[in-house]
Amino acid sequence: MESNIDFQVTIRAAIDDDDIWLPWAANEILRIAESAMESGGRTTKAIGVTEQLVYYPSGPGRVDMAEWDVAMTGSKFFMARNLEDLKDVTPWMLPESFTSVQERFFRRLSIDLRIAKGVRPFFVYMRSHGNLSGMLKTDHYIGDASSLIGVGSLVDAYRAAISLVERSSRKPSAEDYKFVVDPPSLSVSGIFDSSSGKLEIKGNFSEYLSARGFLENSALRVIVNAGTKNGRVEQVRELEDELVFDATDWDSRPLLRIEDSNGNKVGSAWIRGEAPFLS
Structure with a gap:
């Protein structure tokens, strides 16, 4: 893989085909990546965002927005100065828990593993009737969630997610982003x-x-x-x-x-x- 284009930052992100990115997702991911690059460290980084939304279709239907102790695919990405540095990595290889244990592993690959805090949530994890497990994702929430009840369809879930973010969080500035590593997860x-x-x-x-x-x-x-x-x-x-x-x-x-x-x-x-x- 070769490129003659000089990018300030190159990003490799992914999302499952039944989940949703909100309209500002690409812009927010780019802003996070630019801020992470300016924070120093290795030029190749893996970034996870744990402020996420989830749609539950069962019952009256509900959308929650909360901070999680895991980052789902769609809320994590690789970034680097050069496109060549991302040819052998994919978001699918990233862990759900961005802990100090995982951070040490990726450090050996010359990659900084970080969670981005203070971001504008942009990812909606869409539960469907076919993939609902016995336990809700509430066990992964850190603190209380903001919720909208009576969300009956996927289109309604999309609109409800936008409404939750717009009413609950302001658009952050570059100074608001913090890059951290979580303590070890419970095993x-x-x-x-x-x-x-x-x-x-x-x-x-x-x-x-x-x-x-x-x-x-x-x-x-x-x-x-x-x-x-x-x-x-x-x-x-x-x-x-x-x-x-x-x-x-x-x-x-x-x-x-x-x-x-x-x-x-x-x-x-x-x-x-x-x-x-x-x-």
């Missing part, structure tokens, strides 16, 4: 004993919580939400206790979340392992 695994039906859970709880300013003696509890043939059930433990759960009737992947003493979500992650219901 949880389960070891299932088929003879007893017990599931022992392990995770990087200390690393995850300390990076977010929680002390070891913080009063936190663990809630596991699992699917059974009779619907989803929840079991609760104190984080300081042994995390062993009765998983006899579980038949779909469980979600673990951590809450503080006021019931506020601190973090969540799917439990992974070798048992059939963990895969």
Whole structure:
């Protein structure tokens, strides 16, 4: 791949064909990229935007705008000075979580991995009746969402998303953009004993919580939400206790979340392992 054109910045972005970019997406991506280039560091960068919108078609229909702990395809892109530097990369290879662990990996590839903060949201993740999972994406929200209810069609969702952004956020200036890396994401695994039906859970709880300013003696509890043939059930433990759960009737992947003493979500992650219901 060769080019005789001298670009100030070259961008490689992608979006799934059933999701939406809002009218200002290209301009916002360019503004973010130009600001990131001026921030210094490596000239090849991977940028994620975690202020995102999502459309839920079930029930009355709803569009949410929130900050997420992941960046979906459509909200992340590669950028470089030279087109040649992007020939071997694609947004599909970028992780959802832009954490310090992932940042170290991309650094070895001579790529700076960063989350852009203070941006004008431009991406809408379109859930459809065919791809709705048992859990809403609300588990990925950081803080409260702005919402519009009664959104009945894809066209309505597009208009509602524009309305949410226009009423909730101003157009940022270049000085508003901040480029950061998230702390390590929560990683949880389960070891299932088929003879007893017990599931022992392990995770990087200390690393995850300390990076977010929680002390070891913080009063936190663990809630596991699992699917059974009779619907989803929840079991609760104190984080300081042994995390062993009765998983006899579980038949779909469980979600673990951590809450503080006021019931506020601190973090969540799917439990992974070798048992059939963990895969």
